[in-house]
Amino acid sequence: MTYSLAVDIGGTFTDIVLRDSRGGLSVDKTLTTHHDLLEGFFRGVDSVLGKAGVEAGAIDGVVVHATTVVTNALIERKGLPTALVVTEGFRDVLSIRNEHRYDMYDPQIEFPEPLVTRELTFGIKERVLADGTVALAPSPADITKLAADIRASGARALAICFLNSFANPENEALVAAALARELNDVFICTSAEVAPQIREYQRASTATVNAYAMPISQPYLKRLSDRLRVEGFANTPLIMLSSGGVVGAETAGKNPVRMIESGPAAGALAACHYAELLGIDRLMSFDMGGTTAKACLIENRTPLITGLFEVDRRYRFREGSGLPVTVPSIDLIEIGAGGGSIAHVDDLGLLKVGPESAGSNPGPACYGRGGRNATVTDADLVLGLIDAENFLGGDMSLDKAACDAALTRLGDALGLNAVQAARGIYRIVTEAMASAARTHATDRGVDYRGLPLFAFGGAGPLHACGVADLLQSTSVIVPPQSSVLSAFGTLVTPVRLDLVRSDLTRVDQLDWARVDRVIGDLESEGLAALGESGCAAADVTILVGADMRYVGQQHEVTIIFEADPRQSRDVAALTAQFEAAYRTLYGVNPSHVPIELVTWRVVARGPLPHFDGQDRAQIAAGAPKRRRPVHAWEDGQSVPVYERAALATGQTITGPAIIEERETTTALPPGWSATIDALGCIVATKG
Structure with missing residues (x-):
């Protein structure tokens, strides 16, 4: 028997999944320990191994980890002093940003403070031209002085970002090597290694985020690897990346900026896995956890990928209000709120939900850890959607008393009773999530109407039918073990690394020898990284894509080509694929305008892990285990409560109904019905 282990650390809960080679799963959830993430990690691992009766030494398959360690470091700003080295004259690059105002008419517009202050930003004389020509190399004397200045500053991490280094990284590499010799206790990265792309500010921001996280992520991953070895685990951990793949801990430690959205990315890939099993080409994944909720569009059983996202936004849903990061990531929209999101009354006397979250400490009022603010989870409890005595299986x-008190205080401020306030929270958070999902799909040229909603996360199945109703979805699918599906997603994820490099040129003027060199370098880098993860070169698939635009435009459209363009060298085929993608987004093509290629993209991907699901035992149709009053749809409605494990394949349940399992609860509103399919999924439809 072979066992594999997955651990996903979220903002509120840490989820653990143990899978055996026959497809059997053992799962657990434990509160995230923010003071030391590994405490909660191994508490959960010990619990799930104990339940399964398995020793650590028996885990001879992969150990995969998704973590919020980088996200926490960026939000809490508890990292070590970090410095930035730039081309002389450009010390203000992080403060000037790109001069974009996300709200044109806000005179008090806010941006996050740069991770590196101006006092820790150093300039050096050097210059690389836009075509990659080195016009001025940094002198040894200037580098020596720079090293002394950085040492005196007390910086423990360092990013290097020179003008046009994406075209030629020679000067960055020269300075990095010299500083590494002089400052051997400082973590150093260059922008050409982290994000070799055009646009100076975004590249500097990405390199700075990476450098800031290195002193936190590298020791964390080393502690994790060492602890796993001491505990008797056979293999070193694989780390989930934002782009939807796993790599070795060493590669991840050098590029922590790639780990920021690792947990949500795993959830999207789990949705793709089920899309394959269910034979569904298009769906929307909906992951609502304890801190946030996220959605992802799945097209052709594959998630959409973006090359730019933001962290530490001043306004959670305002694009442009955060720190830009230009690394490949699954295209997720953060929508609405999670179970711990706090409800409050704003200055106009209106009920609002989020974006502040109670997290795991103190958590919602009902956790009994001292929290006094009403949250979404508190509202669900007051409405009768969850059972105070059956949370996490008891x-x-x-x-319940603390929960009632919190909702009563909120209701008093609104002139409502506790149940009315709770119902308001439930409706507001549902509408907010549906609204954000609509906008996300529309911005990408995708018609969301009729898409099945694939719901998971601790709170996702509770709210999914309400969101689906507003999105005109045909059905809601709640998979088995839905509460820990992001952890499960890491086990059905291939070893993968997404790489990019800018090389601006018109498509009708492509230098194919240069194309061969650029793509070949990226391919070699990907093969080396996957080799570290134990993937043989013969098992690696290489996909090639590009960011393209019409000449004169500022933004690009990302294309993954149907075949490697180096083989056919067919410019017409590249043009046709770009024009088709552009027309999908904008509905028109300015055919008289030349096309230019801005950035090459290479995906190095290993084989998909083989996963056989465990056959469901044939049982008789389950009856309700009890009834309880639920106030979500009308006051005091007596609703049957089912145990999910007792439901038989093919059994149909008519709403209103509640379906409970240890880690989550599915709410079936009036007018909805649900059937248990052959995989054990709850498939709910309206009407």
Whole structure:
């Protein structure tokens, strides 16, 4: 018997999944320990191994990890002093940003403070031209002085970002090597290694984020690897990346900026896995956890990928209000709120939900850890959607009195009773999530109407039918073990690395010898990284894409080509694929305008892990285990409560109904019905 282990650390809960080679799963959830993430990690691992009766030494398959360690470091700003070295005269690059105002008419517009202050930003005389020509190399004397200045500053991490280094990284590499010799206790990265792309500010921001996270992520991953070895685990961990793949801990430690969205990315890939099993080409994944909710569009059973996202936004849903990061990532929209999102009354006396979250400490009022603010989870409890005595299977009892008190205080401020306030929270958060999902799909030229909603996360199945109703979805699918599906997603994820490099040129003037060199270098880098993860070169698939635009435009459209363009060298085929993608987004093509290629993209991907699901036992149709009053749809409605494990394949349940399992609860509103399919999924439809 072979066992594999996955651990996903979220903002509120840490999820653990143990899978055996026959497809059997053992799962657990434990509260995330933010003071030391590994404490919660191994508490959960010990619990799930104990339940399965398996020793650590028996885990001879992969150990995969998705973590919020980088996200926490950026939001909490508890990292070590970080410095930035730039071309002389450009010390203000992080403060000037790109001069884009995300709200044109806000005179008090806010941006996050740069991770590196101006006092820790150093300039050096050097210059690389736009075509990659080195016009001025940094002198040894200037480098020596720079090293002394950085040492005196007390910086423990360092990013290097020179003008046009994406075209030629020679000067960056020269300075990095010299500083590494002089400052051997400082973590150093260059922008050409992290994000070799055009646009100076975004590249500097990405390199700075990476450098800031290195002193946190590298020791964390080393502690994790060492602890796993001491505990008797056979293999070193693989780390989930934002782009939807896993790599070795060493590669991830050098590029922590690639780990920021690792947990949500794993959830999207789990949705793709089920899309394959269910034979569904298009769906929308909906992951609502304890801190946030996220959605992802799945097209042709593959998630959409973006080359730019933001962290530490001043306004959670305002694009441009955060720190830009230009690394490949699964294209997710953060929507609405999670179970811990706090409800409050704004200055106009209106009920609002989020974006502030109670997290795991103190958590919602019902956790009994001192939290006094009403949250989405508190509202769900007051409405009767969850059972105070059956939370986490009874392992974590909820404090109903504290919950009622929090909702009563909120209701008093609104002139409502506790149930009315809770119902308001439920409706507001549902509408907010549906609205954000609509906008996300429309911005990408995707018609969301009729898409099945694939719901998971601790709170996702509770709210999914309400969101689906507003999105005109045909169905809601709740998979087995839905509460820990992001952790499960890391086990069905291939070893993968996405690489990019800018090389601006018109498509009708492509230098194919240069194309061969650029793509070949990226391919070699990908093969080396996957080799570290134990993937043989013969098993690696290489995909090639590009960011393209019409000449004169500022933004690009990303294309993954149907075949490697180096083989056919067919410019017409590249043009046709770009024009088709552009027409999908904008509905028109300015055919008289030449096309230019801005950035090459290479995906190095290993084989998909083989996964056989465990056959469901044939059982008789389950009856309700009890009834309880639920106030979500009308006051005091008596609703049957089912145990999910007792439901038979093919059994149909008519709403209103509640379906409970240890880690989550599915709410079926009036007018909806649900059937249990052959995979054990709850498939809910309206009407």
